[in-house]
Amino acid sequence: MRGCAKIRGSRALKLDERGPPNIHRSVCMTSSTFSEPHSSGLPYYQELARKGEVHFEPSREMYLVLSHRLVRRVLTDPHTFSCRNGIENVFKDATSAPALLGLDPPDHTRLRALAASAFTPQTVARLKRCTYELAHRVLNEVIEAGAMDVVADISDKLPLMVIAGILGLPRDDWKHFLRWSHYIAAAAAPTVTREKEADHRGPLLEMRRYLLAEIEDRRTRPMEDLLSRFVHADVEGARLDTEEVLSLTMLLVSAGHGTTANGIGQGIRWLLAHPDQLDKLRRDRRLLPTAVEEILRYDPPMYMVPRVVTRTVDLEGHTLEEGDRLLYVAATANRDENVFSYPDQFDITRDPNPHLSFGYGIHFCLGAALARQEMRAALDVILDRCLHLERADTAPLEHGGAVHLNGLKHLRVRFQPGAQCSVDVAAA
Numbered sequence: 001m002r003g004c005a006k007i008r009g010s011r012a013l014k015l016d017e018r019g020p021p022n023i024h025r026s027v028c029m030t031s032s033t034f035s036e037p038h039s040s041g042l043p044y045y046q047e048l049a050r051k052g053e054v055h056f057e058p059s060r061e062m063y064l065v066l067s068h069r070l071v072r073r074v075l076t077d078p079h080t081f082s083c084r085n086g087i088e089n090v091f092k093d094a095t096s097a098p099a100l101l102g103l104d105p106p107d108h109t110r111l112r113a114l115a116a117s118a119f120t121p122q123t124v125a126r127l128k129r130c131t132y133e134l135a136h137r138v139l140n141e142v143i144e145a146g147a148m149d150v151v152a153d154i155s156d157k158l159p160l161m162v163i164a165g166i167l168g169l170p171r172d173d174w175k176h177f178l179r180w181s182h183y184i185a186a187a188a189a190p191t192v193t194r195e196k197e198a199d200h201r202g203p204l205l206e207m208r209r210y211l212l213a214e215i216e217d218r219r220t221r222p223m224e225d226l227l228s229r230f231v232h233a234d235v236e237g238a239r240l241d242t243e244e245v246l247s248l249t250m251l252l253v254s255a256g257h258g259t260t261a262n263g264i265g266q267g268i269r270w271l272l273a274h275p276d277q278l279d280k281l282r283r284d285r286r287l288l289p290t291a292v293e294e295i296l297r298y299d300p301p302m303y304m305v306p307r308v309v310t311r312t313v314d315l316e317g318h319t320l321e322e323g324d325r326l327l328y329v330a331a332t333a334n335r336d337e338n339v340f341s342y343p344d345q346f347d348i349t350r351d352p353n354p355h356l357s358f359g360y361g362i363h364f365c366l367g368a369a370l371a372r373q374e375m376r377a378a379l380d381v382i383l384d385r386c387l388h389l390e391r392a393d394t395a396p397l398e399h400g401g402a403v404h405l406n407g408l409k410h411l412r413v414r415f416q417p418g419a420q421c422s423v424d425v426a427a428a
């Protein structure tokens with residue numbers, strides 16, 4: 001294996017030197033603010049944002065970066081605001097390789113280039129028909145009932161089926177992926193405790209065993225799928241080792257699921273809460289692209305994301321030292337009135353819409369094109385086939401999933417079944 005030493009060289013770092021990847025767990029956020037459903041927590045963050053672009057929370061010993069301008073500054077300076085130092089590896093129970101999301105250049109650059117080739121807008125456009133077919137397939141299971149839980153019946157399934165297909169894993173295993181993805185998200189939450197961490201170990205090892213079997217299979221029987229590409233990839237003359245393939249695959253399953261599921265669920269929620277906008281979209285489906293961007297801006301699937309400071313730096317009068325931790329808050333950056341007119345207004349025609357829900361800079365969401373396509377397909381198919389869509393109850397919506405993600409536990413709706421599906425779902 002030509003050039004293996006290069007990658008192995010970087011992997012030869014001791015785990016604690018390399019520092020763990022994406023979400024810091026040593027900062028425990030115990031305030032009730034962080035456990036409230038995000039839509040009710042937003043006024044609190046907006047109030048902080050009105051007071052200043054940076055806020056220090058002494059009880060949690062961390063900074064919140066709240067304005068659009070400063071979030072962009074943080075994200076365009078990965079050397080100062082690192083994903084790496086002091087951040088533990090969220091997959092550490094399942095693999096020793098750090099997640100892409102937690103790497104800094106140059107390791108990040110090499111791995112990202114490999115994974116990115118599978119998610120270019122052109123590659124994703126070729127998956128459009130398949131995404132629509134899968135959206136029809138999941139809706140077929142509930143359409144006759146005239147009622148569904150958007151979270152359980154659509155948004156938890158579709159993204160997992162899509163990513164399973166891209167990786168070359170059986171789509172019908174989505175239930176396993178769902179369980180594992182929930183554990184990964186919970187393990188990554190900033191509120192996780194040491195005791196809770198132990199609960200995640202078993203399921204993550206289960207996921208490891210499952211994926212190891214698939215990886216071994218692709219070594220001897222390469223197929224036309226992303227997993228085979230990872231296994232046989234030549235990255236600057238080096239091969240990825242099994243742990244790196246595991247880490248990348250686990251990231252795609254988890255990053256590809258929770259966020260997109262939240263985007264679909266919140267999309268239906270906010271359209272139902274704004275009947276004029278829902279009506280506009282029903283009448284003109286060409287608005288789907290701007291509608292999806294507005295949903296992402298208005299209620300970002302990932303509310304806040306961590307970074308660790310690597311050197312002394314001034315942020316709007318706050319002196320941050322090496323090792324200080326911060327969260328960039330996409331939710332307030334997306335409501336920054338210096339960038340968005342009438343930021344609290346939900347307007348599906350808003351254009352331009354430079355929201356930061358997919359991040360910015362070198363870690364900009366790799367799956368953004370895919371996520372947009374999945375959200376468009378889900379909304380389009382639901383609007384086509386579910387007439388007179390409305391909430392099935394008036395109970396307050398509960399926050400679901402990990403605290404840093406912006407999901408709903410349930411979103412129960414009822415409707416009148418509309419047009420039959422005209423695409424060949426059996427072929428999906």
Ligand code: HEM
Pocket residue numbers: 083100101102112163251252253255256257259260263300301302305356357358359360362363364365366367368370371372
């Ligand atoms: C609406 C859906 C999604 C949202 C809101 C979202 C959001 C994000 C954000 C905010 C980041 C940057 C995190 C940071 O700055 O540290 C990110 C990175 C990432 N996302 Fe997404 N994501 C979504 C869907 C997806 C999908 C469908 C996939 C793939 C199947 C995916 C894969 C990734 C990966 C691999 C990264 C890491 C990129 C890197 O470190 O270079 N995401 N995402």
